[in-house]
Amino acid sequence: MMDVWLGRNWDEVKAELERIGKPYAFQITRPHGKMETWGSCRVVRVREFDDHVELILAHEKFSPRQT
Template identity: 70%
Template sequence: MTFLWCGLPWDEVRKDLESLGKPYAFQIARPRGKMETWGDLRVVRLREFEDHVDLILAHEKYSLCQHRPPNC
């Protein structure tokens, strides 16, 4: 069932995981260099184990920084 979560918004997947009662851990992937990200977080990779699920999330939009905000 978890393979259906790839590409879905994180908020939807988190609700499903919490309703299943399965522990999970996640990391947020960020592009290298002077990039800024925005938009919804989406599931881009997941690994399911017997006792937990590991997920990799990424923002759906990014662009090259034109100015120097704190996150660049």
């Protein structure tokens, strides 16, 4: 069931998790180096355990930082 969340907008997935009442933890990844991120977050990894779900999120868009 959790695979259907891959690639989806975090706001949608968060609402579903809260609706079903399953505890969750998430982490937002960022690109290395001089990169700027923006846009909404998407789910890129899901791990389901008996008592909770762990998710990894990434921003939709990124580009070299302007200095």
